[in-house]
Amino acid sequence: MAHIHGRRDVQRRRVLLPTWLLKTATAVTGLAMAAFVLIHMLGNLKVFLDPPGVDLYAAWLREVGAPALPHGFVLWVFRIVMGMCLIIHLLSVLILWQRSASTRTRGARHMGWRGYGAKAMMPTGLIMLLFITAHILDLTAGVLIAPESFQHPTPSPDGGSVFYAVANLSASLARPIAAVGYGIALIALGIHLAHGIGLAWQDLGGVRERGRSIARLVGYALALLIVVGNGAVVAAAWMGAFQ
Numbered sequence: 001m002a003h004i005h006g007r008r009d010v011q012r013r014r015v016l017l018p019t020w021l022l023k024t025a026t027a028v029t030g031l032a033m034a035a036f037v038l039i040h041m042l043g044n045l046k047v048f049l050d051p052p053g054v055d056l057y058a059a060w061l062r063e064v065g066a067p068a069l070p071h072g073f074v075l076w077v078f079r080i081v082m083g084m085c086l087i088i089h090l091l092s093v094l095i096l097w098q099r100s101a102s103t104r105t106r107g108a109r110h111m112g113w114r115g116y117g118a119k120a121m122m123p124t125g126l127i128m129l130l131f132i133t134a135h136i137l138d139l140t141a142g143v144l145i146a147p148e149s150f151q152h153p154t155p156s157p158d159g160g161s162v163f164y165a166v167a168n169l170s171a172s173l174a175r176p177i178a179a180v181g182y183g184i185a186l187i188a189l190g191i192h193l194a195h196g197i198g199l200a201w202q203d204l205g206g207v208r209e210r211g212r213s214i215a216r217l218v219g220y221a222l223a224l225l226i227v228v229g230n231g232a233v234v235a236a237a238w239m240g241a242f243q
Contacts, residue, residue: 017095019096019099022092022095022096023092023096023203024203024204025088025089025092026089026092026093026096026200026203027199027200027201027203027204028200028204029085029086029088029089029092030089030196030200031197031200032082032085033082033085033086033089034193034196034197034222036082037189037193037226038222038225038226041225041226041229041230042229043057044229044230044233045229045232045233047166047169047233047236047242048232048233048236051166051242052166054165054166055162055163055164055165055166056163057165058163058165059153059156059160059161059162059163061074061075062075062161063160086132090125090129093121093122093125097122117191117194117195118195118199120191120192120195121192121195121196121199123188124188124189124191124192125192127184127185127188128185128188128189128192130185131181131182131185131188131189134181135185138172138178139165139168139169139172142168146168146172147168147171147172147174147175147178149167149171150168150171150172151164151167151168166242169233169237169242170237170240170242170243172237173234173237173238174237174238174240174243176238179234179235179237179238182230182234183231183234186226186227186230186231186234187227189223189226189227190223190224190226190227191223192223193219193222193223193226194219194220194223195219196219197215197216197218197219197222197223198212198215198216198218198219200215201215202215
């Protein structure tokens with residue numbers, strides 16, 4: 001490092017993954033997962049209109065592309081893609097966080113209420129990571145933390161499988177601790193989305209203030225929609241509406 005006219009120049013280090021690439025990866029994977037969460041929420045709302053149809057939908061997801069493709073192939077491809085998005089997102093965020101911590105200037109200007117949103121990204125992300133793990137164990141694999149009455153798919157007369165998605169959802173969320181856990185995860189998700197959508201737009205090159213304002217509004221609206229929609233499902237299942 002060298003001092004020039006009272007200023008200190010920071011020596012730049014060569015890195016394998018440039019910051020712009022990490023921010024782009026974080027934004028793209030984050031938006032992809034946000035889209036999935038929205039679609040998943042819309043699918044969850046089907047339980048209010050047609051509970052038996054939810055079980056049929058669970059079976060259909062595993063039969064997409066058949067017989068041209070193996071049973072469950074499309075679903076597993078989608079799961080792998082979403083898993084890779086999660087891993088890339090997580091690793092990119094951790095690297096960016098480490099770089100930011102090593103170059104942070106003391107006494108930097110406070111960003112107001114948006115600053116709290118930025119600070120909440122890491123803890124809310126960790127909460128969601130724990131929730132994803134618990135959700136898979138609870139309602140997908142049906143092990144460890146799943147309710148004792150969890151029902152795994154059974155063979156159907158036509159050679160397919162019968163799923164019990166609604167019954168398992170009701171059994172799980174009938175437990176107060178599970179309902180509270182899902183509620184906390186939804187709040188964390190809402191906070192993460194509310195700040196993350198606007199941040200993703202900025203990281204993808206959205207520099208105009210009007211565009212950034214619109215992206216923030218979209219983030220707030222999407223966060224509210226997902227929290228209210230999924231929250232309604234959690235509350236109804238906890239009260240036994242689907243039993």
